[in-house]
Amino acid sequence: MSPKGAGRITLAWANRSIRTKGMLVMAIPLAALLTLGSLYFLWQRRADEANDLVAHTLEVHNQIDDVRLIYLEAALGMRGYVAASPEFLVPYREAVDALPSALARLDALIQVDSVRDRLNEAESAGDRLLGVLERMRLSYQPGMPSTDSQRSLLLDSREALALVREKLDATRAEEDRLLAERRASADRAEWLASLTIAISAPFGLLMGLVAVLLFTRGLVRRVRWNEENARKLSEGLPLLASTPARDEIGQMATALEGAAELLAERQATLAESEARYRALIRNFPNGAVALFDHELRFTLMEGKALATIGLSKETFEGKTLREALGDVAPDTVRTAEPLFRAALRGESITSERPFGDRTFLVQYVPVESESGDVIAGMMVALDITDRKRAEEEVRHTQSFLDSIVENIPNMVFVKSVEDLRFVRFNKAGEELLGFARAELIGRNDYDFFPKDEADFFTAKDREVLEGKRLVDIPEEPVDTKSKGTRFLHTKKIPILDEEGKPAYLLGISEDITERKLADEQLRHARDEAERANLAKDEFLSRMSHELRTPLKAVLGFGQILEMDDLTEEQHDSVRQILSGGRHLLGLIDEVLDITRIATGRLPLSPEAVLVAEALNEAADLIQPLAAGRGIRVRVEDANGLHVLADRQRLKQVLLNLLSNGVKYNREGGEVAITWERSPPDKLRIRIADTGVGIPGEGMKRLFAPFDRLGAETGSVEGTGLGLALSKGLVEAMGGAIEAESEPGSGTVFTVELRLAESPLQRYERQRELGQGAEGGKVGARTVLCIEDNLSNLKLIERIFEGRPQVRLLSAMQASLGLELARQHRPDLILLDLHLPDIPGEDVLRRLREDPATRGVPVVMISADATQGQIKRLLAAGADGYVTKPLDVKRFLETVDTVWQRGASGDAKVSSGSEPTTT
Ligand code: ADP
Numbered sequence: 032m033s034p035k036g037a038g039r040i041t042l043a044w045a046n047r048s049i050r051t052k053g054m055l056v057m058a059i060p061l062a063a064l065l066t067l068g069s070l071y072f073l074w075q076r077r078a079d080e081a082n083d084l085v086a087h088t089l090e091v092h093n094q095i096d097d098v099r100l101i102y103l104e105a106a107l108g109m110r111g112y113v114a115a116s117p118e119f120l121v122p123y124r125e126a127v128d129a130l131p132s133a134l135a136r137l138d139a140l141i142q143v144d145s146v147r148d149r150l151n152e153a154e155s156a157g158d159r160l161l162g163v164l165e166r167m168r169l170s171y172q173p174g175m176p177s178t179d180s181q182r183s184l185l186l187d188s189r190e191a192l193a194l195v196r197e198k199l200d201a202t203r204a205e206e207d208r209l210l211a212e213r214r215a216s217a218d219r220a221e222w223l224a225s226l227t228i229a230i231s232a233p234f235g236l237l238m239g240l241v242a243v244l245l246f247t248r249g250l251v252r253r254v255r256w257n258e259e260n261a262r263k264l265s266e267g268l269p270l271l272a273s274t275p276a277r278d279e280i281g282q283m284a285t286a287l288e289g290a291a292e293l294l295a296e297r298q299a300t301l302a303e304s305e306a307r308y309r310a311l312i313r314n315f316p317n318g319a320v321a322l323f324d325h326e327l328r329f330t331l332m333e334g335k336a337l338a339t340i341g342l343s344k345e346t347f348e349g350k351t352l353r354e355a356l357g358d359v360a361p362d363t364v365r366t367a368e369p370l371f372r373a374a375l376r377g378e379s380i381t382s383e384r385p386f387g388d389r390t391f392l393v394q395y396v397p398v399e400s401e402s403g404d405v406i407a408g409m410m411v412a413l414d415i416t417d418r419k420r421a422e423e424e425v426r427h428t429q430s431f432l433d434s435i436v437e438n439i440p441n442m443v444f445v446k447s448v449e450d451l452r453f454v455r456f457n458k459a460g461e462e463l464l465g466f467a468r469a470e471l472i473g474r475n476d477y478d479f480f481p482k483d484e485a486d487f488f489t490a491k492d493r494e495v496l497e498g499k500r501l502v503d504i505p506e507e508p509v510d511t512k513s514k515g516t517r518f519l520h521t522k523k524i525p526i527l528d529e530e531g532k533p534a535y536l537l538g539i540s541e542d543i544t545e546r547k548l549a550d551e552q553l554r555h556a557r558d559e560a561e562r563a564n565l566a567k568d569e570f571l572s573r574m575s576h577e578l579r580t581p582l583k584a585v586l587g588f589g590q591i592l593e594m595d596d597l598t599e600e601q602h603d604s605v606r607q608i609l610s611g612g613r614h615l616l617g618l619i620d621e622v623l624d625i626t627r628i629a630t631g632r633l634p635l636s637p638e639a640v641l642v643a644e645a646l647n648e649a650a651d652l653i654q655p656l657a658a659g660r661g662i663r664v665r666v667e668d669a670n671g672l673h674v675l676a677d678r679q680r681l682k683q684v685l686l687n688l689l690s691n692g693v694k695y696n697r698e699g700g701e702v703a704i705t706w707e708r709s710p711p712d713k714l715r716i717r718i719a720d721t722g723v724g725i726p727g728e729g730m731k732r733l734f735a736p737f738d739r740l741g742a743e744t745g746s747v748e749g750t751g752l753g754l755a756l757s758k759g760l761v762e763a764m765g766g767a768i769e770a771e772s773e774p775g776s777g778t779v780f781t782v783e784l785r786l787a788e789s790p791l792q793r794y795e796r797q798r799e800l801g802q803g804a805e806g807g808k809v810g811a812r813t814v815l816c817i818e819d820n821l822s823n824l825k826l827i828e829r830i831f832e833g834r835p836q837v838r839l840l841s842a843m844q845a846s847l848g849l850e851l852a853r854q855h856r857p858d859l860i861l862l863d864l865h866l867p868d869i870p871g872e873d874v875l876r877r878l879r880e881d882p883a884t885r886g887v888p889v890v891m892i893s894a895d896a897t898q899g900q901i902k903r904l905l906a907a908g909a910d911g912y913v914t915k916p917l918d919v920k921r922f923l924e925t926v927d928t929v930w931q932r933g934a935s936g937d938a939k940v941s942s943g944s945e946p947t948t949t
Pocket residue numbers: 691692695696720722723724725733738739740741742743748749750751752753754755778
């Protein structure tokens with residue numbers, strides 16, 4: 032066997048548990064013993080079996096002999112019968128009778144087929160013999176001489192008997208052969224048993240010996256090995272290597288090795304943790320940690336602060352407090368020693384100690400063992416120099432802030448949240464309320480103010496604290512001790528803590544008593560001034576009105592005078608009178624308008640105005656003036672856009688700006704009217720000239736009335752009212768006006784107005800929505816529309832397109848309208864209130880005065896929807912009143928109602944009837 036194989040066996044043996052090994056050691060000799068016993072038993076049984084078989088064979092022999100004898104007796108009996116006497120038939124018969132049972136016994140004894148075969152052959156031979164004998168008995172007569180056949184039978188019987196004998200002998204021989212065979216096999220078994228015993232007895236003995244040897248030697252040596260390793264482990268030495276095995280000793284060895292590894296690991300961890308803990312203490316920031324024993328000797332001293340005070344751990348470790356610091360800091364030693372001792376007595380003490388220029392917070396604590404004995408003292412020192420400095424700074428800042436709060440000229444107070452008692456007050460507060468701080472702190476409002484005042488303050492405080500937000504009390508009266516009632520403007524602010532909950536309430540109150548009085552005086556003065564201004568406007572308005580009447584007379588008579596036959600000189604004088612008068616009338620009209628705007632009494636009738644129309648009309652009017660100075664007027668096409676404006680007033684503004692553009696332009700210059708949309712819904716009309724421009728200073732006064740910016744010294748005529756009026760008008764129409772100018776190169780005025788939907792568009796839209804009214808159940812009619820707004824005129828034309836029976840006449844001027852009315856006597860007159868030549872109200876009056884037109888129903892059209900206006904016109908003879916922008920349905924309803932009334936006979940408009948209005 033190879034050494035490797037041997038090793039494997041050894042290992043396999045070693046791996047067995049001690050119990051298995053013990054059992055094996057017991058089992059081997061036991062097995063040998065058992066084998067011997069069994070073999071002995073086997074041998075015994077074999078011997079017994081052989082004996083039994085021999086006995087059996089002998090019995091078979093006997094039985095065969097019995098059977099042979101019976102056959103012999105039968106044959107002898109027969110021969111005797113034949114040869115001698117009939118008495119011999121008795122033994123014959125007895126033999127024949129005994130034969131079956133003898134054969135049956137023999138047959139029962141025979142166990143082997145080969146023997147039985149022989150026996151069967153013998154029986155067949157016996158049967159033949161018995162047959163021959165029976166024939167002999169039958170053929171022989173006692174005392175009769177024997178015949179040949181009888182003799183032949185006798186011979187046959189001899190022959191048959193011989194065969195029987197032979198067959199029985201063969202049976203016996205077969206049985207003998209079997210016996211010999213059995214004996215041989217018994218002998219072989221016996222021999223094999225002896226051989227097995229001979230071999231196994233010494234082998235068993237040998238195995239027992241080997242097992243005992245293995246058991247004892249292997250175990251003992253390995254136990255010693257473990258013992259040695261255990262000793263090494265206890266001494267911390269490296270262990271001897273052992274063969275690995277899984278039995279108890281092997282496990283013990285493995286456990287020892289594990290323990291050794293664990294120990295090594297623990298030692299490494301311990302070393303690491305010690306290094307860490309040392310490093311930790313060494314890096315103890317801003318301080319130092321020390322351990323000292325009962326002799327006040329430092330066993331450890333580490334920490335960053337050592338370096339900051341110019342010392343090192345070597346100064347301390349291994350030395351007593353006195354040895355370490357006796358020379359450097361004797362005072363420290365003196366004061367620290369009792370504290371070291373106290374710590375060693377089990378007390379914990381914290382104290383603040385200076386060292387050099389640093390301050391330390393030092394803690395002396397006992398270090399106790401698990402049993403509670405003080406085994407050492409520990410000192411932990413924390414450098415708090417910076418913190419102290421910061422605290423000092425905070426204190427300083429605090430006192431700085433305090434002094435600010437203290438000197439704020441407003442009353443500053445702080446109340447606690449719980450009971451709203453004052454916790455702080457500044458000087459201004461003391462002075463205002465007339466109480467010393469000591470009287471105020473710890474009290475609340477009810478201690479100083481009447482109940483209703485205190486209730487108000489408290490309610491406000493609660494509001495601040497509950498809402499967690501600043502509350503501004505613009506004015507609150509406060510009854511003070513020495514200054515009477517003062518008015519305060521107070522702001523109350525919640526001061527929240529870190530969790531956002533109110534901790535205090537801060538109040539800052541400004542004494543506004545003086546300012547309030549001043550404000551009141553100011554308001555009073557302003558009211559006075561406004562009243563005076565209104566009176567002035569009123570005066571101006573009246574004056575202008577009063578001046579207009581005589582002036583118109585002057586102008587009228589002047590014009591009549593002009594037509595007379597006058598000398599050239601007289602003509603010149605009259606022209607002067609007329610020119611001066613017209614100038615004055617313009618001036619008066621403008622003043623009147625300005626004062627009306629200022630007093631809000633300027634009647635305006637805003638409607639959708641076609642921008643292109645307004646621009647073109649204004650440009651046409653200015654054309655002659657421009658042409659006189661060789662100035663080109665350029666108008667950009669406004670594409671059917673509409674703005675919301677009073678038509679006449681918009682034209683007035685445009686005319687004014689255009690005339691300025693021409694007046695203050697250079698010879699041969701240009702005035703350009705352009706426009707742009709200003710989203711979402713504005714239109715900007717720009718009037719740019721190439722004139723002298725306006726200097727920056729002048730721009731500020733541009734829209735001031737009567738300010739001509741120095742033009743009064745020049746040759747250009749003017750009143751200085753145009754721009755002021757334009758601005759007033761544009762703003763009254765909801766728009767805006769502004770100017771930009773580049774002195775020397777020109778000025779741009781921009782008028783911004785709201786875009787409006789064109790009346791026609793609006794009508795179409797309403798029609799699409801199914802709101803338009805189509806068809807009427809009246810006969811052929813003529814309608815006269817006196818309206819200067821082209822857009823409205825077109826709309827009315829469009830509306831009546833749906834009624835082909837209606838013939839529409841139109842006039843854009845009142846004078847033409849009156850003429851047409853007289854000529855055609857229409858079935859209805861639609862009359863605009865604002866017409867360029869005669870006011871609509873006058874036109875109505877004239878229509879009613881003229882017998883030719885008196886009966887014609889008139890429906891007024893105006894953007895002015897004020898009830899007073901409507902009532903006045905209905906009273907003046909109008910049959911209906913519709914407002915712009917036209918609501919087509921209601922417009923037609925009004926027209927139809929007016930006609931129906933006419934048909935039913937009560938059409939005659941009288942003061943008693945209630946005309947339709949929309
Ligand atoms: P008026 O033209 O009657 O003097 P306005 O109120 O229209 O009064 O104008 C005031 C002044 O503003 C004018 O006197 C003139 O000095 C100046 N001004 C107005 N429009 C222009 C312009 N387009 N270019 C230069 N200066 C202008």
